[in-house]
Amino acid sequence: MSTSRSEGCTLTGALSVTTGVQDAVTIIHGPAGCAHHNVSLFFSLLHEQDIGAIPAIRCTDLRESEVIFGGELVLEALVEETVREGWKSVFVLSTCVVDTIGDDVAAVCSREYGVPVCYIPTSGFLGGVFQTGYENALLALSSFSCRAAPDGTVTLIGEKNLEYEVEENFYEISRLMSALGARIGLRYVRNIGTDRLADLGSGSLNILRDRSIDTVGKKFRELFGTPYIEALPEGFVQTCEFLEKTGELLGKNPESAVDAEIRLQKRMIARFRDFAGRQVCFCGIPGVVRNSPAIEEIIQTFDLSCDEDGIYLEVPDPFPVGTAGMSRLLHRWRRTVRADK
């Protein structure tokens, strides 16, 4: 049985977005087990990012009685209690159980509570998988946005708050934007307050975390007229292409930024000269290893020979972003190669 993250529950996918709003609470409308599973998962994954705090997640703790008589009143009571605590917004996720018994979660959320209460269509596993919840949450949170004229900034869409090196990847994209004379105005959705969700339509360009949320990019283009770049770059060539395309869409000449980046990449490659000519064997998720142009670039650049007898080098998923990502990866691999001696 596969245990790929993409086959996880919609709740985890949606939570990976909603917990990025720091002054909001997310309510899981369902049995305590659904919340427990996710809180445990978040605790361990965030701990690996050196984040000790558990996100604000509440649960309606549905039991037999609510299953029989319906759980809408319990949800309403918890939303009211949460609002009284002073949170700036509330996100509500539904589980398999409430979808099975037919609670009208959207109707409960549409009542007036004094702060925005946003229903994210999830329905646990019945509603789909991790990816469905992640996309639905990104789309649902756009209901907070206000129409505004583009302000020249870039919006980063769909950073995966649970993956490794989120901040490292963000710094790399920030660096690349600076090289073009641009800046990231909004991280949608990471470490922001509810008020910032209104700015979703203000950016001049959206950059998606990866191609899996292409429908989100299209929807935001339709809603706000914002063009988008499909994914963060992986490898040397993609990073330069990313600079070119971003510059073009922002109306900035990318030539000098690209030249500077190529020089930076050459200097970096020179630092890893001792890595060249090795006999290696890349391992990791087969699709990632096989289809990665960045791996192919590394093989060519460093004249590596690949076979099963080579030193095992683990290819991370997701692949690190940009030139800095390549540098971190080569550092790691060089350590492995040296340790093998």
Add this chain to the structure above:
Amino acid sequence: MKQIALYGKGGIGKSTTSANLSAALSDQGLDILQIGCDPKRDSTRMLMNGRLIPTVMDLVRERGDRNISIEDVVFRGYGGVRCVEAGGPEPGVGCAGRGIIATFQILEKLGALQADVVLYDVLGDVVCGGFAMPMREGYAQEVYLVTSGELMSLYAANNICKAIARLSTRARSRCRLAGVICNAKNMPREKELVEEFAERINSRMIQFIPRDRIVQVSELNKKTVIEFASDSAQAEAYRNLARKVMENTRLDIPTPLEIEDLESLAYEYIKE
């Protein structure tokens, strides 16, 4: 102890038949427990002289399931028949099927499921696993189908056969079809049609109950026919049913009909 369940299309007269059957059985000196398994909660009303008793689910809603005693949920009606209503959520919310399962768990825990005859009167059709509960876990071992000669009523009865056939394949299942009760609409050749239907599904029609105004009159007086018009022919029909139920030892795994066969069967009798 005999445990029987009456299933059939909504509005076909299951509760009327159940209440009169319970009343007739109690007249034989038997200890009877009738459990209404329908959120409408009106199975035992005539046995209780028109009173709608509190349901198990009402009590769970008010107190939770820990503070319920046997006296809270079991009420004595005509002839000492002990009456229970499962109840359920308000229409349009929650899960009534789960309510039936919870009711059975509570009654089991209270030790309430003891009697010479336990009679389960179940909502119109087996709409989900919850309403199949009386057939599962060794509760009702004898299922009676209540039907008239109308096609939709036979169709519902045939569907219930599918549930019995499915459940009877399970290793520990003791649920079987015990017979068909024809609660007539006074259609021409209705008795023959239901008799043939019963044979075709590998069972038999155990009792023909004619349509009689006395049933409505008794109900308007908030009594069963057995109580209100004890000397009537209709009461005798219910007493016959009670005798046959107690003597019945024939239990079958039904063979549901294909819809085309069922329609052809009904057509043969109804066309004239």
